[in-house]
Amino acid sequence: MKHLGTRSEAVFATLLTAAVLAMLPATAFAGDAAWLPKLSRGQGDACVADTDWMRRNHMTALMHQRDDTVRDGMRDKRFSLKGCVDCHAVEGADGKPVTAASPRHFCRSCHDFAAVRMDCFECHASRPDTKTGATGGLLPARPPFIDTAFRAQETGRPKQ
Amino acid sequence: MSCGSKGDKACGSGHGCACKTSARADDFDASRRAFLRGSAATAITTLAVGVTLYSFSAAPAAARAPGDKVNPKTRWGLLIDASKCGDGCNACVTACQTENGWGDTGHPETDAQWIRKLTVRNPKNGASFSLPMMCQHCADAPCVDVCPTGASFKRADGIVLVDKHTCIGCRYCMMACPYKARSFVHEPVTDQKPHAPRGKGTVESCTLCVHRVDEGRLPACVEACSDTAGGAMLFGDLNDPTSEISKRVATYRTMRIRADLGTNPGVYYRNI
Numbered sequence: 541m542k543h544l545g546t547r548s549e550a551v552f553a554t555l556l557t558a559a560v561l562a563m564l565p566a567t568a569f570a571g572d573a574a575w576l577p578k579l580s581r582g583q584g585d586a587c588v589a590d591t592d593w594m595r596r597n598h599m600t601a602l603m604h605q606r607d608d609t610v611r612d613g614m615r616d617k618r619f620s621l622k623g624c625v626d627c628h629a630v631e632g633a634d635g636k637p638v639t640a641a642s643p644r645h646f647c648r649s650c651h652d653f654a655a656v657r658m659d660c661f662e663c664h665a666s667r668p669d670t671k672t673g674a675t676g677g678l679l680p681a682r683p684p685f686i687d688t689a690f691r692a693q694e695t696g697r698p699k700q
Numbered sequence: 701m702s703c704g705s706k707g708d709k710a711c712g713s714g715h716g717c718a719c720k721t722s723a724r725a726d727d728f729d730a731s732r733r734a735f736l737r738g739s740a741a742t743a744i745t746t747l748a749v750g751v752t753l754y755s756f757s758a759a760p761a762a763a764r765a766p767g768d769k770v771n772p773k774t775r776w777g778l779l780i781d782a783s784k785c786g787d788g789c790n791a792c793v794t795a796c797q798t799e800n801g802w803g804d805t806g807h808p809e810t811d812a813q814w815i816r817k818l819t820v821r822n823p824k825n826g827a828s829f830s831l832p833m834m835c836q837h838c839a840d841a842p843c844v845d846v847c848p849t850g851a852s853f854k855r856a857d858g859i860v861l862v863d864k865h866t867c868i869g870c871r872y873c874m875m876a877c878p879y880k881a882r883s884f885v886h887e888p889v890t891d892q893k894p895h896a897p898r899g900k901g902t903v904e905s906c907t908l909c910v911h912r913v914d915e916g917r918l919p920a921c922v923e924a925c926s927d928t929a930g931g932a933m934l935f936g937d938l939n940d941p942t943s944e945i946s947k948r949v950a951t952y953r954t955m956r957i958r959a960d961l962g963t964n965p966g967v968y969y970r971n972i
Contacts, residue, residue: 606865607865610861610863610865611853611855611863612769612770612855612856613769613770613855613856613857613910613914614766614767614768614769615766615767615911615914616766616767617766622894622895625894626894639890639891641890662888662899662900663864663889663892663897663898663899663902664892664894664897665891665892665893665894665897668894669893669894669895
């Protein structure tokens with residue numbers, strides 16, 4: 541029963557999709573459709589892998605590389621997130637690369653379109669390191685202070 | 701950690717799993733799709749697998765290609781001479797902040813602190829000395845023992861790190877660390893350094909500048925101390941008997957802080 545139900549649901553879904561597609565105006569499929577995300581091409585001649593492959597598997601590649609890098613120190617640049625960010629940087633109005641806060645950001649422009657939330661940039665830098673900016677809210681260093689707990693431990697110093 | 705592939709045999713270790721099976725299947729799907737679309741079937745560009753040897757002339761780290769795993773025979777450590785550490789000097793702390801992008805955000809109670817300067821004073825005679833305190837990169841690290849998710853881990857070359865991908869921010873490691881070396885990130889962070897990801901809800905600490913060490917460079921604090929301050933810090937491989945740090949540890953009387961706890965720290969101090 542369950543199998544039959546699944547099959548009939550699939551048939552229904554296919555028919556429904558066909559009906560919806562038939563109702564869409566033909567212009568929706570024009571090559572320069574405005575509703576498609578506009579992605580920056582990135583630098584260089586080609587991506588680290590074929591574009592079709594990257595569209596489907598970039599998340600797996602990144603997930604795999606992250607463990608290799610963090611755990612085993614393998615810093616092969618092929619599938620590094622830093623590599624993506626460096627190559628696909630989009631220049632903003634101020635001349636600096638935009639962060640993921642901007643809808644024009646390479647990753648975000650497509651993820652917004654696909655309605656897939658990405659967590660990467662809660663920790664990772666979403667733009668290349670700009671020597672002039674990007675100091676992460678640094679203020680002057682705190683002065684040295686005496687750590688009372690540590691001082692208590694130090695009373696038992698070894699005999700000279 | 702899951703690769704999402706059915707035929708994956710290499711999974712199960714918790715990390716470092718190989719996703720080759722699923723990747724191959726996807727290669728096939730992508731090329732078939734390209735063929736069906738009527739465009740020329742695009743072969744996946746396979747980067748030539750070659751061994752590249754990198755040599756670092758004046759570097760303390762052993763030569764290692766970027767794609768190689770860390771060398772488990774190595775154990776990175778520090779030797780800090782407190783007699784050369786200036787009382788008011790903060791060069792190592794400032795260098796660490798600049799390198800890794802942490803600092804004062806106006807919340808002194810909760811701000812992250814990867815390295816700090818301590819002044820230790822004998823209350824009886826007033827004698828004091830100063831020393832930097834950071835993650836001691838213990839061989840038997842309590843933070844690694846207590847971590848419920850395996851996020852707190854020791855790399856094969858002895859560097860103790862937090863894998864923020866799996867850190868749930870429980871802060872058990874902060875409780876376990878006898879050196880108060882770890883911090884919790886309470887505020888949202890923006891504009892991080894590309895080589896030092898930091899985010900709200902995770903624990904962090906000194907990484908011994910792992911990104912620099914992997915390139916064969918010195919940690920930022922050591923570099924700053926030798927450039928602008930007293931040159932109190934020495935970085936090197938404790939397992940290599942010919943390294944400068946090993947020779948000095950073998951020659952002089954050094955000590956490790958709270959060695960009685962048996963954590964076997966990788967940071968040695970002199971003149972404390």
